[in-house]
Amino acid sequence: MSWTLFLQHLANGIALGFVFGLVAIGYTLVYGVVKLVNFAHGDIFMMACFFVYYGITLFSFPWWLSFVFAVFLTALLGISIEKVAYKPLRDAPRISSLCSAIGMSFLLENFATVVFGGRQKAFYQPQVLNKTLNIGEIRIQLVTIVTIVVSIAALLFLNYLVYKTKMGLAMRALSHDFDTARLMGINVDRTITFTFAVGSSLAAISAIFWALRYPQIWPFMGVFPGWRAFTAAIIGGVGSIKGAMTGGFLIGMISIMLVAFLPDLAGYRDAFIFMMLVFVLLFRPTGLFGEA
Amino acid sequence: MLEVKDLQVNYGAIRALKGISFKVERGSIVTLIGSNGAGKTTTLKAICGLVKAKAGRIFLNGEEITNKSTNEIVSRKVTMVPEGRRIFPNLTVQENLLVGAFQRKDKDGIKQDMEWVFELFPRLKERINQKGGTLSGGEQQMLAIARALMSKPDLLMLDEPSLGLAPIIVEELFQVIGQIHQEGKTILLIEQNAYAALNIADYGYVLETGQIVLHGTGKELLDNEKVRQAYLGG
Numbered sequence: 001m002s003w004t005l006f007l008q009h010l011a012n013g014i015a016l017g018f019v020f021g022l023v024a025i026g027y028t029l030v031y032g033v034v035k036l037v038n039f040a041h042g043d044i045f046m047m048a049c050f051f052v053y054y055g056i057t058l059f060s061f062p063w064w065l066s067f068v069f070a071v072f073l074t075a076l077l078g079i080s081i082e083k084v085a086y087k088p089l090r091d092a093p094r095i096s097s098l099c100s101a102i103g104m105s106f107l108l109e110n111f112a113t114v115v116f117g118g119r120q121k122a123f124y125q126p127q128v129l130n131k132t133l134n135i136g137e138i139r140i141q142l143v144t145i146v147t148i149v150v151s152i153a154a155l156l157f158l159n160y161l162v163y164k165t166k167m168g169l170a171m172r173a174l175s176h177d178f179d180t181a182r183l184m185g186i187n188v189d190r191t192i193t194f195t196f197a198v199g200s201s202l203a204a205i206s207a208i209f210w211a212l213r214y215p216q217i218w219p220f221m222g223v224f225p226g227w228r229a230f231t232a233a234i235i236g237g238v239g240s241i242k243g244a245m246t247g248g249f250l251i252g253m254i255s256i257m258l259v260a261f262l263p264d265l266a267g268y269r270d271a272f273i274f275m276m277l278v279f280v281l282l283f284r285p286t287g288l289f290g291e292a
Numbered sequence: 293m294l295e296v297k298d299l300q301v302n303y304g305a306i307r308a309l310k311g312i313s314f315k316v317e318r319g320s321i322v323t324l325i326g327s328n329g330a331g332k333t334t335t336l337k338a339i340c341g342l343v344k345a346k347a348g349r350i351f352l353n354g355e356e357i358t359n360k361s362t363n364e365i366v367s368r369k370v371t372m373v374p375e376g377r378r379i380f381p382n383l384t385v386q387e388n389l390l391v392g393a394f395q396r397k398d399k400d401g402i403k404q405d406m407e408w409v410f411e412l413f414p415r416l417k418e419r420i421n422q423k424g425g426t427l428s429g430g431e432q433q434m435l436a437i438a439r440a441l442m443s444k445p446d447l448l449m450l451d452e453p454s455l456g457l458a459p460i461i462v463e464e465l466f467q468v469i470g471q472i473h474q475e476g477k478t479i480l481l482i483e484q485n486a487y488a489a490l491n492i493a494d495y496g497y498v499l500e501t502g503q504i505v506l507h508g509t510g511k512e513l514l515d516n517e518k519v520r521q522a523y524l525g526g
Contacts, residue, residue: 166394173380173391179342180378185366185395185443291382 004137005260013256014249015144015209018151021248022206023229025158025241026199032175032239033195035094039101040081041203042226043108048074048204049123049217050116056124063126071204078200079193087189112219120218123211147209154205155245158198162241167194175239224270228255231273235280237290246288250276293318293478294339294370294447299348301334308334310502311348316447316480321473323481323489323510325523326499332482333375335499336449340372341365352447367395371445375452377436381425385416388424388435392442402442409438412468430461434468441472448472449480454488466492486523490514498523 023045030038038044051073055066085104089097129143162168170191173181182188210225211217232251236243251273259266280287294316301309309331316322324332337343339350341362350358357365371392380388389409393402410417413434419427424435433453440448450469454462466488473479473492483489490496493510498519506518513519 169383169387169391170394172383172387176380176382177378180374180380181391182342182362183340183366183372183374184391184439185363186391187363 007138008140009256009260011138011140011144011148013253015147015151015252016213016256017249017252018147019206019209019213019248020225020229020232020251021245022151022154022202023225024232024236024244024248026203027230027233028236028238028241028244029171029195029199031233033171034086034090034192036086036097037101037230038081038086038199039098039226040085040104040108041199042222042224042229043105043112044074044078044081044200044222045203045207045210045225046112046217046219046222047077047108048207049211049221050112051204052208052211053116053121053123053217063124066124067208070208071201074204074207075197075201078196078203082192082196087192109219109223116219118219120216123215123217125212125215129212143209143212147212150205150209154202158202158241161198167191171195228270228273231277234287235277237284237287239291240287240289243287243289293353294480295351296335296339297349297351299335299338299350300346301331301338301343302346303334303343308502309338312497312499312502312504313348314497314504314507316478317494318446318478319476320494321469321479321481321492323483323493323496324499325483325486325489325496325513327484327523329501330499331502332499333451336372336451336480336482339365339370339449363395366443369444369446370449371440371443371447372449373436373440373451373453375455377429377432379424379427379432379435379439381423383424384421385424385427385435386420388439389442392439394443396442396444401444405442405444409441412441412471413438430457430465433457433461433465437465437468437472441477445477447478447480449482451482452484453481454483454485462488486519487514490519 023041026041027038030036048070051070052066055061055069056063061069081104085100086097089100129146131142133140133142162171170181170186173184173186174188174191178188228251229248232247233244235250236245236247254272254276255269258269258272297313298311299309300311312335324335326332334343338345341360344359349356352368352370357368380391383391389406396402415431416435416438419431424432427435437453453465457465462485469479469481470492481489481493490510490513496507496510496513497504498506498513506513506516508516
């Protein structure tokens with residue numbers, strides 16, 4: 001294995017790490033605020049790809065407009081899921097909303113199968129993004145660089161949102177104590193709506209980059225990326241944005257490097273990922289950055 | 293300013309409040325005393341809209357606020373300091389105070405009030421960038437009160453501020469409550485520490501198993517034989 005090849009894999013690993021990280025942040029944000037594992041998150045990810053697909057084929061939007069349109073629709077989808085499936089159960093035992101989340105996941109998968117069809121569809125590949133750049137001897141696809149740049153921008157924006165705005169302050173207050181937050185005049189419903197909108201938009205952004213890399217979309221495409229991102233969130237410590245990002249990186253790197261260096265074991269990729277989860281939980285039950 | 297008429301609250305089959313009536317005049321300190329489970333906290337929660345009243349009515353400045361949302365009630369300048377402090381341990385002292393001012397939009401006013409609460413509680417200023425969870429119990433109680441003051445309330449309701457604090461800190465705390473009162477706030481104080489509460493209060497009500505059994509000025513209740521036996525250790 002040459003040095004340049006390694007750097008190429010490294011760039012791919014980083015890009016994939018960002019993709020998983022952004023999805024993992026969606027899990028972590030929602031869990032942090034409402035203490036709910038949103039099992040439908042992987043399917044929200046899948047829906048975003050179909051929104052792009054239909055934006056282009058049905059409405060003949062240019063690809064970039066279709067991307068923006070999909071992010072917007074996905075945010076709306078996340079908000080509606082919360083309103084329909086989680087809000088009515090907010091005061092119920094936690095197991096109820098967990099069941100509701102799993103049900104929502106099945107509903108979306110089967111809705112997509114019936115309405116969009118179960119066969120794989122080709123995701124549009126904009127010519128511009130398919131260009132290959134030669135940096136010295138390293139060959140990197142433009143889409144890899146765009147993934148990294150857009151993800152960093154999304155992370156900076158998220159950081160600003162959570163730590164510098166009033167809405168972020170409300171989210172952080174809510175994550176600890178609903179009743180007291182309410183007593184301070186925080187609008188709990190609006191803050192939760194906002195949290196779902198942010199989490200779902202991040203899922204949409206990462207879904208688009210995922211589909212640009214693996215351009216087949218189908219109703220169950222969200223299942224494994226969803227599980228891996230959820231694993232990333234747990235490895236990093238649920239509730240921690242930094243942790244979700246770190247977990248995402250670890251999983252992105254393992255996914256790419258395993259295929260690159262030990263191609264014989266590539267089929268066991270998910271086994272390695274879940275093994276890492278077991279190890280982290282054995283030594284740090286709250287995850288790398290989690291609080292007890 | 294606040295008038296509660298025949299308020300009833302049930303938790304399932306349990307009748308927590310069986311119809312209580314009391315008044316808080318503008319500019320006064322009124323206290324509700326009573327033992328555990330008498331319904332003191334429930335009364336405050338019902339006023340704030342955190343629990344629903346089954347019957348009865350609550351008026352604020354003559355307007356009915358029964359069963360309105362907590363948000364609406366906070367916007368009418370009623371703020372509660374919850375039992376057990378309930379500060380946000382993951383937020384800094386400054387952020388905790390900003391959460392208190394959440395509904396306010398007057399940036400200058402917020403700044404001024406922050407200076408004011410730092411004057412009341414100088415120790416908070418020293419810890420301005422520390423996480424709330426790292427403060428001592430007494431400091432957390434001060435932060436809880438300061439946070440409530442940041443909403444610029446007309447009516448401040450305190451739920452057992454002395455709970456779990458060392459006597460010397462309780463004394464300090466009641467001094468500050470007196471000071472806040474002198475600066476024009478109306479205060480509704482709930483306490484198990486009946487002696488400290490009645491000493492500072494203009495008027496007091498004694499609550500027992502969801503009913504008001506006695507009321508009078510702070511001094512009258514301090515001298516009352518029944519109160520002395522039940523709450524002041526004879």
